[in-house]
Structures are given as C-alpha cells and as structure tokens.
Amino acid sequence: MKSLSSVCVYCGASSRVADVHKEAAHALGDGLARRGIRMVYGGGRVGLMGIAADAAIAAGGEVVGIIPEHIQSAEIEHTGLTELHVVDSMHTRKRMMVERSDAFVILPGGLGTLDEAFEILTWKQLQLHDKPIVIADVDGYWRPLLGLIDHMVAQGFARIDRSALYRVADQIDGVFQALGAMPDAAHPDQPRKM
Template sequence: MKSLSSVCVYCGASSRVADVYKEAAHALGDGLARRGIRMVYGGGRVGLMGIAADAAIAAGGEVVGIIPEHIQSAEIEHTGLTELHVVDSMHTRKRMMVERADAFVILPGGLGTLDEAFEILTWKQLQLHDKPIVIADVDGYWRPLLGLIDHMVAQGFARIDRSALYSVADHVDAVFEALEVAPAPAHPDQPKKL
C-alpha cells in the first residue's frame, strides 16, 4: 500500500509479559518511524504501548496518542508524543484512532486489545471502512483467537472471507510486507459514519 502515511497500533498496556512481545513492539514502532509512517495509538506510556511509542520517537517518527480522561487522570499517559489528545470516552478514542489511520496492526494484548481488534474487524465486515488490518501473531499469541474465528465460520456464525478481512503476520517484518501489498482503501476521502 504505497500511500500509507499512518498506522493505528492496538497492543497491551502490561509490562509483565515475555520479552518476545516487547521486542516485537519495539521493532514495530522503530519500523514505522524508519518508513516515515505516523503511529496512532492509545496514548499510554506503559507496556507494549509505551515501548512501541518510545521506539518510534527514538527513531525520529511521529506518534499520535489518543487517551480518555479517566485513564489520563491515572497518570499513565505518554507525555513525550508528537500529539496527545485527551478525549471524553473510550468510544471517542476508538473513533478518532480509526479516523486518523490508514491501516491497523494488532499486536499481542489483553481484553482492551481484543475489544479494539474485534471492533475494527467488525466495522470492516460491515463495510464501515476498507482499510488493511494485520494481526501480528507474535510467537503464536493470537493462534487461539484465529482458531476461534475459524470455528465461528465452520459453525455458521460468521460468513467472512478472512483474506479480505485481515492478514496474519508471524513477525514484524511480515507485518510490513503485508501492509506493502495491501490494497489501498477504495474511497479514502469519503469516511463513513462510525
């Protein structure tokens, strides 16, 4: 996707995770910056979120954080970003992240990351956007989720063309390869009502 200027990164805020996930977050943030791609994310300074943001900043990249007031007040916002937007709700945060991104990368994370992942996948299935989505299955982290999606399809609860909905990459270099070959959105200047 040659016109890619910004990528929304969904990932965990926990630091109590294996180094392989931390390394992937660092490599993604660094790789985005070195390619001149702005990182859009949830605005936190902890866990994979903070690692990816710090790596992008260290490599000279632009990083846009969008954080709700109730999280910001807990003093976990990242104060060294290119832009930090403090918003009124999680819903506003997620909408702004979608509006400011040309594509989405889902790194390992917890329930919040899973919520964001399913929402962005559902919105694409409902044709509310047609931006590329890459699931970064680092060290097989998302394998159970991918199996669950296959199970939903097999049981008739979902009728999706998985290759049209998202791609899966097992390491960060493959994330960038998937983004490079992803088709550009058909109508990037005509956002739908989210």
C-alpha cells in the same frame, strides 16, 4: 495500495509479558518511524504501548496518542509524544484512532486490545471502512483467537473472507509486507461513512 501515512497500533499496557512481545513492539514502533509512517495509539507510557511509542520517537517518528480522561487521571499517559489528545470516553478514543489512521496493526494484548481488534474487524466486515488490518501473531499469541474465528466460520456464525478482512503475520517484517500487499478496498462496494 495507497501509501500509508499513519498506522494505528493496538496493543497491551502490561509490562509483565515475555520479552518476545516487548521486542516486537519495539521493532514495530522503530519500523514505522523509519518508513516515515506516523504511529497512532492509545497514548499510554506503559507496557507494549509505551515500548512501541518510545521506539518510534527514538527513531525520529511522529507519535499521536489518544487517551480518555479516566485513564489519563491515573497518570499513565505518555508525555513525550508529537500529539496527545485527552478525550471524554473510550468511544471517542476509538473513533479518533480510526479516523486518524490509514491501517491497523494488532499486537498482543489483553481484553482492551481484543475489544479494539473485534470492533475494527467488525466495522470492516460491515463496510464502514476499507483500511488494511494486520494481526501480528507474535510467538503464536493470537493462534487461539484465529482458531476461534475459524470455528465461528465452520459453525455458520460468520461468513468471512479472511484474506479480504485481515492478514496475519508472525514477525514484524511480515507485518510491513502484509501492509504493502493489502488491496485498496476489500469490498467491491463503496464503504459507508462511519
């Protein structure tokens, strides 16, 4: 696998979550910085987003935030980042996050995180990119979702080679191991440009 210079982190903006999730966000941000990997994320200072960004910054890492104007206007943007890009829409935000990242890690989160996760998984399935995706199933958080994906496959609604599409790790150390174990390309064909 090519070395990673930047990883996109999808995660929740809520602080009303179990400590195990906060600890995982901190460990991921810290681990990215200590490995010299730039963190790309949604630009917020709250919830797991803020925890991961703060941990990366505290460890001397680079953190790039991309936040839409309508969210920035609520004054939840992180003001201590290496770069903060304020964009016109959620669509622009998600596109920029993909373009600026070599891989993706999906931490626990809510509907916004699900939206980002399914989009990046779908784009990979459609061969719009071939970048590694790791689902961080911290404390079994994503187990129901992973069961639903298995159900979709069993019912014939999806044909997924899970090992080529994504990896699952139940601890942050496992996330870094999975990123290192991902193949360069999940599909034999050349991915199409987005």
